Amino acid sequence: xxxxxxxxxxxxxxxxxxxxxxxxxxxxxxxxxxxxxxxxxxxxxxxxxxxxxxxxxxxxxxxxxxxxxxxxxxxxxxxxxxxxxxxxxxxxxxxxxxxxxxxxxxxxxxxxxxxxxxxxxxxxxxxxxxxxxxxxxxxxxxxxxxxxxxxxxxxxxxxxxxxxxxxxxxxxxxxxxxxxxxxxxxxxxxxxxxxxxxxxxxxxxxxxxxxxxxxxxxxxxxxxxxxxxxxxxxxxxxxxxxxxxxxxxxxx
Amino acid sequence: xxxxxxxxxxxxxxxxxxxxxxxxxxxxxxxxxxxxxxxxxxxxxxxxxxxxxxxxxxxxxxxxxxxxxxxxxxxxxxxxxxxxxxxxxxxxxxxxxxxxxxxxxxxxxxxxxxxxxxxxxxxxxxxxxxxxxxxxxxxxxxxxxxxxxxxxxxxxxxxxxxxxxxxxxxxxxxxxxxxxxxxxxxxxxxxxxxxxxxxxxxxxxxxxxxxxxxxxxxxxxxxxxxxxxxxxxxxxxxxxxxxxxxxxxxxx
Numbered sequence: 001x002x003x004x005x006x007x008x009x010x011x012x013x014x015x016x017x018x019x020x021x022x023x024x025x026x027x028x029x030x031x032x033x034x035x036x037x038x039x040x041x042x043x044x045x046x047x048x049x050x051x052x053x054x055x056x057x058x059x060x061x062x063x064x065x066x067x068x069x070x071x072x073x074x075x076x077x078x079x080x081x082x083x084x085x086x087x088x089x090x091x092x093x094x095x096x097x098x099x100x101x102x103x104x105x106x107x108x109x110x111x112x113x114x115x116x117x118x119x120x121x122x123x124x125x126x127x128x129x130x131x132x133x134x135x136x137x138x139x140x141x142x143x144x145x146x147x148x149x150x151x152x153x154x155x156x157x158x159x160x161x162x163x164x165x166x167x168x169x170x171x172x173x174x175x176x177x178x179x180x181x182x183x184x185x186x187x188x189x190x191x192x193x194x195x196x197x198x199x200x201x202x203x204x205x206x207x208x209x210x211x212x213x214x215x216x217x218x219x220x221x222x223x224x225x226x227x228x229x230x231x232x233x234x235x236x237x238x239x240x241x242x243x244x245x246x247x248x249x250x251x252x
Numbered sequence: 253x254x255x256x257x258x259x260x261x262x263x264x265x266x267x268x269x270x271x272x273x274x275x276x277x278x279x280x281x282x283x284x285x286x287x288x289x290x291x292x293x294x295x296x297x298x299x300x301x302x303x304x305x306x307x308x309x310x311x312x313x314x315x316x317x318x319x320x321x322x323x324x325x326x327x328x329x330x331x332x333x334x335x336x337x338x339x340x341x342x343x344x345x346x347x348x349x350x351x352x353x354x355x356x357x358x359x360x361x362x363x364x365x366x367x368x369x370x371x372x373x374x375x376x377x378x379x380x381x382x383x384x385x386x387x388x389x390x391x392x393x394x395x396x397x398x399x400x401x402x403x404x405x406x407x408x409x410x411x412x413x414x415x416x417x418x419x420x421x422x423x424x425x426x427x428x429x430x431x432x433x434x435x436x437x438x439x440x441x442x443x444x445x446x447x448x449x450x451x452x453x454x455x456x457x458x459x460x461x462x463x464x465x466x467x468x469x470x471x472x473x474x475x476x477x478x479x480x481x482x483x484x485x486x487x488x489x490x491x492x493x494x495x496x497x498x499x500x501x502x503x504x
Contacts, residue, residue, distance in 0.1 A: 005253045160412060161412070162501060163451065164449065198417055203458035207254065207458060226462075244414055252503075
């Protein structure tokens, strides 16, 4: 059985906070982390703890940002923040900027997000600079605090080509096998398998998001049990392994 | 808490089988379906119950199939079956055919699958002709048999643009809100939301796949609890609502 429990009671997170300690404090009474557990953390609290935010008022938009903002009906300072996080702009249409981030992630607005920043302050929340490193750091600190080393996944909600709506995906991971590779293996009846390379970390992020109970629930951390087979003692390749290199991608 | 339990003991499914009855018989002892439950069913058992299979030996490949098969190193009869299920061929590169199916789904090989057919018979399994209708039919039959009307999702494993690996998505649905629309709504602190249109049905399919315990486990049916807020008395719009129309898609 797979279970996913969203933790209540995590406080508003600020730069410099010990996020791992806040997570441990938010565990239900009597509940302790175990080695085979997985913790899925919405990237926003990670970014806020790491100070990966920008005050809108401090941003000076350049010519490209002003031009894009005018064409797309956006705030030029916000567009400048997006461009600063962007390695390549894939599309600028229909009031959406689809970007390849410096990490290689393909997503709207390079993951720059005005929601859930501190109220009234007009602050933008960026993606962590190195989400796999963030996941490793969280895991190491959780191990210090509890003795257990759960898998840690850092998640964000991404739109997709071809399908409506957003799903949560893994942008950072530690201690989790991100892809389960069945290529060349066979099913129970000896036939070659159709789905052979399973994006475990992305499916885990999506499962956790379902457990949150809605985007206004303010529950960024979800404890998932039942995936012991994918949790690894070493930190592993991280969510970077899920990024398809541009030269292998048929749809850019 | 979200829980996902893969059912053991479903037999090999054949054309004409009463799949709903097989699912009910596979429930753990003492466990009964409830109205707020969700059942996620791998499409292959639905297709097999509906007779949506083709014997490879009966297929006569045409000129396009022979040409594509030669270029891609595939069986021309299998390519013909793919073309028969294809509305538009988007890419034929790197030994993969990316197709828009007659349902509008974008996936490899139009969902035609040689694995998990009856052993030795070289049978291809197609997608259900109308997966939303299949989901509605399953739900109606479950209600007849048990009095409960759980949500039903029919899932398949699809690759994605930009990211490695496959995730399960919903190709059919009944009794589930497929998309949770937060556009225009605000978070707990009154700020406009970033992720505002959540593909609930796809996240549910992915969560269920994680509970299966690997592609050789032979557990096509997963019972998910804790999503009562998304389960609806009426069958609703189905998974068709998740398909982004070609003219709104920036990546084809």
